[in-house]
Amino acid sequence: MALNNFKDVQAFITNVMEENKVEGAPPPKSPHKAFWLSMSYTDFTTGTVPGVKDPATGNPIPVLTVGDSASSTLIMALSGQGPLFDPKTGAFGRMPANSRAQFTAAQIKELADWIDAGCPEF
Numbered sequence: 250m251a252l253n254n255f256k257d258v259q260a261f262i263t264n265v266m267e268e269n270k271v272e273g274a275p276p277p278k279s280p281h282k283a284f285w286l287s288m289s290y291t292d293f294t295t296g297t298v299p300g301v302k303d304p305a306t307g308n309p310i311p312v313l314t315v316g317d318s319a320s321s322t323l324i325m326a327l328s329g330q331g332p333l334f335d336p337k338t339g340a341f342g343r344m345p346a347n348s349r350a351q352f353t354a355a356q357i358k359e360l361a362d363w364i365d366a367g368c369p370e371f
Contacts, residue, residue, distance in 0.1 A: 257363075298312055
């Protein structure tokens with residue numbers, strides 16, 4: 250499935266969560282719940298993860314970096330990479346947290362491709 254626009258991204262994430270029986274939302278302690286459904290395109294592409302701060306710096310955590318999937322929090326979180334999302338050493342671990350079924354490498358690549366394409370809105 251090609252992710253051609255933001256609406257495709259929202260539907261894709263929701264569908265993966267439902268297929269993986271994650272019930273569309275992270276565990277109760279997670280402050281962001283199904284944030285991708287409630288955020289506008291601008292909030293998603295230029296905003297920060299609602300209610301979450303980097304424990305080391307206290308700074309808000311951006312959702313993604315337009316045009317640069319490798320530096321995007323969304324990709325690092327779903328793949329369990331980077332200092333915050335490493336499953337063994339990260340403050341948060343791989344997302345979705347406590348899920349039995351994670352996003353596959355192919356699914357993460359689809360999101361990464363959309364980000365690298367500049368996050369087309371329409």
